[in-house]
Amino acid sequence: xxxxxAARTSVEQVEEGAELAPKFDADGLIPAVTTHAATGELLMxxxxxxxxxxxxxxxxxxxxxxxxxxxxxxxGATSGLVQKVVxxxxxxxxxxVWVKVDVAGSGASCHxxxxxxxxxxxxxxxxxxxxxxxxxxxxFDPKVVYGDAPNPxxx
Amino acid sequence: xxxxxAARTSVEQVEEGAELAPKFDADGLIPAVTTHAATGELLMxxxxxxxxxxxxxxxxxxxxxxxxxxxxxxxGATSGLVQKVVxxxxxxxxxxVWVKVDVAGSGASCHxxxxxxxxxxxxxxxxxxxxxxxxxxxxFDPKVVYGDAPNPxxx
Numbered sequence: 001x002x003x004x005x006a007a008r009t010s011v012e013q014v015e016e017g018a019e020l021a022p023k024f025d026a027d028g029l030i031p032a033v034t035t036h037a038a039t040g041e042l043l044m045x046x047x048x049x050x051x052x053x054x055x056x057x058x059x060x061x062x063x064x065x066x067x068x069x070x071x072x073x074x075x076g077a078t079s080g081l082v083q084k085v086v087x088x089x090x091x092x093x094x095x096x097v098w099v100k101v102d103v104a105g106s107g108a109s110c111h112x113x114x115x116x117x118x119x120x121x122x123x124x125x126x127x128x129x130x131x132x133x134x135x136x137x138x139x140f141d142p143k144v145v146y147g148d149a150p151n152p153x154x155x
Numbered sequence: 156x157x158x159x160x161a162a163r164t165s166v167e168q169v170e171e172g173a174e175l176a177p178k179f180d181a182d183g184l185i186p187a188v189t190t191h192a193a194t195g196e197l198l199m200x201x202x203x204x205x206x207x208x209x210x211x212x213x214x215x216x217x218x219x220x221x222x223x224x225x226x227x228x229x230x231g232a233t234s235g236l237v238q239k240v241v242x243x244x245x246x247x248x249x250x251x252v253w254v255k256v257d258v259a260g261s262g263a264s265c266h267x268x269x270x271x272x273x274x275x276x277x278x279x280x281x282x283x284x285x286x287x288x289x290x291x292x293x294x295f296d297p298k299v300v301y302g303d304a305p306n307p308x309x310x
Contacts, residue, residue: 008310015267015308018285020277023309033188033197040195042188042244045251060279085279089197090286091272092265093308096200098273110247112170117246118253122175124215124240130173131245153170153248154178155163 003050008094015092023095024050029065030097036116037086037100044110044117046075048097060085062099068152076104079145111152113138158183158205163249170247178250179205184220185252191271192241192255199265199272201230203252215240217254223307231259234300266307268293 006021008014014021024030029047036043046064048056052072055063062083066073076082083101090097110117119135122128161176163169169176179185184202191198201219203211207227210218217238221228231237238256245252265272274290277283 011306011308011310014310018275018288020286031186031200033200035190035195035197040190042190042253045186045188045246057277057279057283058281088277088279089273089289090275090277091200092267092269092274096272097277098197112247114247117251118244119247120173120245122212122243122245122252124212124243126213128212131175133173134244151166153166155166155169 004054005050014094020090021094022050022053022090022097023093025095029067030095032062032064032097032099034062034083034099034101037102041116042118043083043101043103046073053097056085056088056099062101066152068154078149079140080104111142111146113140113142115139159209160205169249175245176249177205177208177245177252178248180250184222185250187217187219187252187254189217189238189254189256192257196271197273198238198256198258201228208252211240211243211254217256221307223309233304234295235259266297266301268295268297270294 006019008021013019022030028049032046032048034043035041047067049065052063052065062075062085064073064075082104085099085101087100088097114135119133120131121134122131161174163176168174177185183204187201187203189198190196202222204220207218207220217230217240219228219230237259240254240256242255269290274288275286276289277286
């Protein structure tokens with residue numbers, strides 16, 4: 001797919017080179033793993049298209065492509081919880097980026113109101129049943145922050 | 156898609172419930188973000204199908220679905236670098252898992268030979284050019300470990 005980044009010409013270039021040559025999937029997206037820069041906690045996994053990646057690089061604030069809303073998404077534009085990028089990394093075959101961020105405001109990154117999207121543990125072992133909550137207290141009230149906006153969770 | 160996990164019946168069940176009801180995509184896959192349990196470092200992003208997720212839960216060792224090889228992939232079966240799961244988390248809408256692991260052997264998780272797949276930084280700012288290496292020394296020699304196995308990186 002044509003985009004503003006370097007063309008992917010060889011495995012050596014992609015893996016061992018210094019050119020940014022990201023691989024976007026059939027939908028034009030690359031997954032973005034976002035962690036808290038200070039704690040290493042996984043906050044969310046989103047997707048960027050070429051424009052979101054470019055804006056993230058240029059502005060130092062995380063931008064994503066919202067698959068549920070099908071729009072460029074400047075994270076925090078609604079909630080105020082902007083993610084300031086501390087470090088941006090790309091993986092070996094350049095089909096995933098790692099976004100290390102500081103979060104403004106309450107520090108929450110999850111639309112349900114928790115600090116992180118990952119607030120439940122899957123117990124290990126045979127016959128493992130049910131999820132265990134690792135956060136119980138919400139950091140904000142999503143009804144107050146988002147009002148009547150549709151919930152992005154899809155069944 | 157029918158699978159061995161709970162059916163997804165409501166947003167409340169998925170977001171606030173204790174049932175494991177993961178959402179697999181059109182290819183039957185869910186992304187898995189794997190971090191080093193002790194350091195918080197992002198090691199890799201892979202994909203699991205229902206069987207890989209079940210085996211990961213049952214055995215406490217990370218299993219993935221290899222999209223390049225189209226096989227169930229017990230990580231470390233070839234390289235010896237098995238990922239022992241310390242904690243397994245799922246996100247709000249249950250379409251992503253977070254795998255916190257300890258890594259056996261040299262501790263490497265990247266087929267190129269680096270410790271993590273994320274060994275290059277994308278500099279921020281307008282006119283950002285080129286990638287900066289954050290790891291320079293390989294932990295192992297991929298030729299010795301993998302021999303003539305095809306490189307999984309796709310252009």
